[in-house]
Amino acid sequence: MSALQTIYRHPLLTAEELEIIFKAHRKITFNKGDFLLKKEQVADGYFCVEKGLIRSYVYDFNGNDITTGFIGKNEIAIDVISLFHRIPSVEYFQALTDCECYVIDLESFQRLYHSIIGLNEWGRAWMSESLFELKQRTISMITDSATERYERLQSRHPHIVQQSPLKFIASYLGITDTSLSRIRKELVKEN
Amino acid sequence: MSALQTIYRHPLLTAEELEIIFKAHRKITFNKGDFLLKKEQVADGYFCVEKGLIRSYVYDFNGNDITTGFIGKNEIAIDVISLFHRIPSVEYFQALTDCECYVIDLESFQRLYHSIIGLNEWGRAWMSESLFELKQRTISMITDSATERYERLQSRHPHIVQQSPLKFIASYLGITDTSLSRIRKELVKEN
DNA sequence: TGAATTTCTTGTCTTATGGCAAGTAGATTG
DNA sequence: CAATCTACTTGCCATAAGACAAGAAATTCA
Numbered sequence: 035m036s037a038l039q040t041i042y043r044h045p046l047l048t049a050e051e052l053e054i055i056f057k058a059h060r061k062i063t064f065n066k067g068d069f070l071l072k073k074e075q076v077a078d079g080y081f082c083v084e085k086g087l088i089r090s091y092v093y094d095f096n097g098n099d100i101t102t103g104f105i106g107k108n109e110i111a112i113d114v115i116s117l118f119h120r121i122p123s124v125e126y127f128q129a130l131t132d133c134e135c136y137v138i139d140l141e142s143f144q145r146l147y148h149s150i151i152g153l154n155e156w157g158r159a160w161m162s163e164s165l166f167e168l169k170q171r172t173i174s175m176i177t178d179s180a181t182e183r184y185e186r187l188q189s190r191h192p193h194i195v196q197q198s199p200l201k202f203i204a205s206y207l208g209i210t211d212t213s214l215s216r217i218r219k220e221l222v223k224e225n
Numbered sequence: 226m227s228a229l230q231t232i233y234r235h236p237l238l239t240a241e242e243l244e245i246i247f248k249a250h251r252k253i254t255f256n257k258g259d260f261l262l263k264k265e266q267v268a269d270g271y272f273c274v275e276k277g278l279i280r281s282y283v284y285d286f287n288g289n290d291i292t293t294g295f296i297g298k299n300e301i302a303i304d305v306i307s308l309f310h311r312i313p314s315v316e317y318f319q320a321l322t323d324c325e326c327y328v329i330d331l332e333s334f335q336r337l338y339h340s341i342i343g344l345n346e347w348g349r350a351w352m353s354e355s356l357f358e359l360k361q362r363t364i365s366m367i368t369d370s371a372t373e374r375y376e377r378l379q380s381r382h383p384h385i386v387q388q389s390p391l392k393f394i395a396s397y398l399g400i401t402d403t404s405l406s407r408i409r410k411e412l413v414k415e416n
Numbered sequence: 417t418g419a420a421t422t423t424c425t426t427g428t429c430t431t432a433t434g435g436c437a438a439g440t441a442g443a444t445t446g
Numbered sequence: 447c448a449a450t451c452t453a454c455t456t457g458c459c460a461t462a463a464g465a466c467a468a469g470a471a472a473t474t475c476a
Contacts, residue, residue: 092364094364094368095368096368098368100364100367100368102360102363102364114353114356114357115353115354115356115357118349118350118353119350119353154345157349158309158348158349158352159309159310161349161352161353161356162305162306162309162310162352163306164356165305165306165352165355165356165359166305166306168356168359168360168363169293169359171363172293172359172362172363172366173283173285173291173293175363175366175367175399176291176366176396176399177285177286177287177289177291179462180462180463181462199422199423199424200423200424201422201423201424205367208366208367209462209463209464210463210464210465211423211424211425212424212425212426212463212464212465212466213462213463213464214424215424215425215426216425216426216463218424218425219425219426370432371432371433372432390452390453390454391453391454392452392453392454400432400433400434401433401434401435402453402454402455403433403434403435403436403454403455403456404432404433404434406453406454406455406456407433407455407456409454409455410455410456
């Protein structure tokens, strides 16, 4: 099962339509460290991840880089605002490992989006799903301790914890690498 | 200028289309304390706020209510997931003050959404804008101190600080009412 | 392979925020 | 008007996480 099949699964999309959608993508690989998108660039497409791990991040006012998200297998690396509003990105998207992706450019997407009614629905479903997950994360940032957030990340997205350096996970969780190191130590001690 | 005119302003929507859209809404008022939507209910429309302040919140595992957002004049009170996925809400939406809103039900929206191409674009723009703001907030929760978050809320959304009890603002900022009270005291002292 | 770089850990001290409890002031209600 | 409530403040002490710095371990690279 390819990433595309998983990503585009939707009740309103037929096998034929999916075929058309898949064909609009082309395969692209990234080496560890490569950028899929940099700050100030205008995104011209989005990436469906087949293999590997990507990190999105921003710089805060102190110059620290803050991990805003991880994108792994069967997920989409996209800066929604930059792509659809045609404005420069504020985020960086960088490959944490060698990656295999399928990319589709905006023009192709727009064309399909207007001709395949189900894709329209799929897009809205995807966006509202993203909104929901982000909301969950915001609530978690408020109500859960750093330890709890780490444990949840570990159980729900073990591949992130396995593939990403500790400092990126730490900034994603909103703590320093020092603190995360200590949290890990405590968790090991407990079990 | 009514809330509807502000909310639905979009380059692809003509005056005639706007007229049709506006007519699909009906006015509805809420008294302080009324619920627009409760947990477990399936949303059947969304509310464009003309006047007043609404609070959305969830209960965390400890039974504390956590404010997830404030919705004021010219903003939309909506549970995207519940409305479009037809599933029970996890949030409560409650009027903090007497409110005047314009409500549109899902069916009417769907009909317009499929007949007015610009509304389609408007919807996507609205959703991506929401995604962006939520992302900003998540980053702020990580990189800014509680004091900074409060000051920003105060400068960007003074009406919230003016109309909402301190405890709701506190939970929105991710701190206790006690802490927010102290932060306020410090800020007053500084100026 | 050896040097350089990055990653991770650990120690010490500081600080922001929380938990709990008491108390005041203002609003609401019977 | 008195009796409750609710909102807010304040004090005391506990704790999670940060700042800074040193060093160990792992990885990268020439």
